[in-house]
Amino acid sequence: MKTYQGKGVYGAVAVGKISVLKKRDAAVKRTHVENAESEKARFEQAKSLAIQQLQEIYDKALKEVGEANAAIFEIHQMMLEDDDYNDSINTIIENQSVNAEYAVAVTEDNFAEMFAAMDDTYMKARAADVRDISNRLINTLSENIQTETASDEKVIICAADLAPSETVALDKDRVLAFVTAYGSSNSHTAILARNMNIPAVISAGEKFLAEIRDGDEAVVDGYTGEIFVNPDKETRSRLLEKQRAGDEKKRLLQELKGKENVTLDGCRINVYANIGSVGDIGKVLANDAGGIGLFRSEFLYLENSDYPTEEQQFNAYKKVLESMAGKKVIIRTLDIGADKQVDYFNLKKEENPALGYRAIRICLTRPEIFKTQLRALYRASVFGSLGIMFPMITSVSELKRILAVCDEVKEELREQCIEFSDKIELGIMIETPAAALISDKLAPMVDFFSVGTNDLTQYTLACDRQNPDIEQFIDTHHEAILRLIEMSAKNAHKHGAWIGICGELGADTSLTETFLRMGIDELSVSPAFVLKVRDTIRSIDLSK
Numbered sequence: 001m002k003t004y005q006g007k008g009v010y011g012a013v014a015v016g017k018i019s020v021l022k023k024r025d026a027a028v029k030r031t032h033v034e035n036a037e038s039e040k041a042r043f044e045q046a047k048s049l050a051i052q053q054l055q056e057i058y059d060k061a062l063k064e065v066g067e068a069n070a071a072i073f074e075i076h077q078m079m080l081e082d083d084d085y086n087d088s089i090n091t092i093i094e095n096q097s098v099n100a101e102y103a104v105a106v107t108e109d110n111f112a113e114m115f116a117a118m119d120d121t122y123m124k125a126r127a128a129d130v131r132d133i134s135n136r137l138i139n140t141l142s143e144n145i146q147t148e149t150a151s152d153e154k155v156i157i158c159a160a161d162l163a164p165s166e167t168v169a170l171d172k173d174r175v176l177a178f179v180t181a182y183g184s185s186n187s188h189t190a191i192l193a194r195n196m197n198i199p200a201v202i203s204a205g206e207k208f209l210a211e212i213r214d215g216d217e218a219v220v221d222g223y224t225g226e227i228f229v230n231p232d233k234e235t236r237s238r239l240l241e242k243q244r245a246g247d248e249k250k251r252l253l254q255e256l257k258g259k260e261n262v263t264l265d266g267c268r269i270n271v272y273a274n275i276g277s278v279g280d281i282g283k284v285l286a287n288d289a290g291g292i293g294l295f296r297s298e299f300l301y302l303e304n305s306d307y308p309t310e311e312q313q314f315n316a317y318k319k320v321l322e323s324m325a326g327k328k329v330i331i332r333t334l335d336i337g338a339d340k341q342v343d344y345f346n347l348k349k350e351e352n353p354a355l356g357y358r359a360i361r362i363c364l365t366r367p368e369i370f371k372t373q374l375r376a377l378y379r380a381s382v383f384g385s386l387g388i389m390f391p392m393i394t395s396v397s398e399l400k401r402i403l404a405v406c407d408e409v410k411e412e413l414r415e416q417c418i419e420f421s422d423k424i425e426l427g428i429m430i431e432t433p434a435a436a437l438i439s440d441k442l443a444p445m446v447d448f449f450s451v452g453t454n455d456l457t458q459y460t461l462a463c464d465r466q467n468p469d470i471e472q473f474i475d476t477h478h479e480a481i482l483r484l485i486e487m488s489a490k491n492a493h494k495h496g497a498w499i500g501i502c503g504e505l506g507a508d509t510s511l512t513e514t515f516l517r518m519g520i521d522e523l524s525v526s527p528a529f530v531l532k533v534r535d536t537i538r539s540i541d542l543s544k
Helices: 036-080 083-096 100-116 121-142 164-169 188-196 206-211 233-254 278-286 298-302 310-323 360-365 367-383 396-415 433-437 439-445 453-461 468-473 479-494 512-518 527-537
Strands: 002-005 007-010 013-020 155-159 175-180 200-202 217-221 226-229 270-275 292-296 328-332 385-390 425-430 448-451 498-501 522-525
Touching: 002 206, 007 188, 013 175, 013 233, 036 083, 036 100, 036 121, 036 164, 036 188, 036 278, 083 100, 100 121, 121 164, 155 206, 164 188, 175 217, 188 200, 200 217, 217 233, 226 233, 233 527, 270 278, 270 328, 270 527, 278 310, 278 527, 292 522, 298 310, 310 328, 310 367, 310 385, 328 425, 360 367, 360 396, 367 385, 367 396, 385 396, 385 448, 396 425, 396 439, 425 433, 425 479, 433 439, 433 453, 433 479, 439 448, 439 479, 448 479, 453 479, 479 498, 479 512, 512 527, 522 527
Parallel strands: 013 155, 155 175, 175 200, 270 292, 270 522, 292 328, 328 385, 385 425, 425 448, 448 498, 498 522
Antiparallel strands: 002 226, 007 200, 013 217, 217 226
């Protein structure tokens, strides 16, 4: 038996045979072509086919992982249409009289190196996207099947790495788990694995890939990140029992549907869901969430080629409010910038985008964008129970400006005899240490706080959460973070506001009791974690 250690990205156990994912040889040879125009036409044909393939992958991802996670494949389609990328390929074909495969490969290297050299972490990540779309083009031009597996039976897929498109293209009915030698827990592939409910381990190392063979039996522990190849009888038996226990726990969680989120001593907690698009509502309802604690409205902007109109936004907000049938829906206003870039916003390149021009800072300096969104939100408010949440708050003066804009919008709607609810709750995200430290000043001005633990962790520990090289320094349980959350909870309650958590820590059940003892009133998590959090809440006794 050989044991390897990686990083678990989806907690479950899989037992089966290994299938090493073989990518057909995509080595590109430079060949001379007599007719450059004909070669350019061949490239255009391959591009059209690649875009069609990506649309099919998008449609598949939409069903399996939701609109927010499928958006990457729309981005890939747009990248294939990028003028600079296409001009480079066509110019190389024309000037050098070479085959399209070679022109794509050279362009891939140039663009990937350009992105990889950038300081912006978001732009660095685009290097992998360029390689993904370019490999798809080369395979299409060469009429290669992109990948193949060794068997039609259910297997554990092992590879150096998987592109997002390869992950979604995997037939879930044939995949027991997947393991990659490389990768980051924040990568698109890892996120997709979690949303597809596939047991997965990344970063198992070069040695793992070099030593495994097709047909080897393996056990993948997605909880611990361990992989056991040709396990001994005792290890196999132990992990099979762990698998059975995990499956039984999931079955029992289903029995919690319809039950209340109440501790043993009678304390009631709201458990809501985080979503990125209207298409995710089905998951919210299927997992019996009490409401939506975070609707990321920026996906309306990310999925558009131009600023979404008031009507577009109104229809989206109306649909989510109607679908939730009176349950609370908290919609976060535009949070563009940092790792979420939109071309038509024409944002300048920044040395430190996470600390730069983003979120509420854009809204307050470009009021036409902010007021359009607020008008749509207020108009939609009559169709359900709406809360509006403002991100990236650092000062009382910012909040005063926000509330003044809200008053302007309401006055305009009254003058136009447009109806809106007078029961909208307004809240802010506590995701900067500044907001937590002055939470006593902010709480009297709003109805609620929602703690964004991802950014709060990043800013408190001075660790870029998108950088895989410093994952070891990111301690999400750091005492400083917990103190800031507790301080915010005390100040919220002191001034009559309620407080929730909508960041990743909300789903960390090792902290659920800690949060409840702090006075956290609501936990908003990915839909798949709603029942798990409910189960934990029902096992806690706060009277002890």
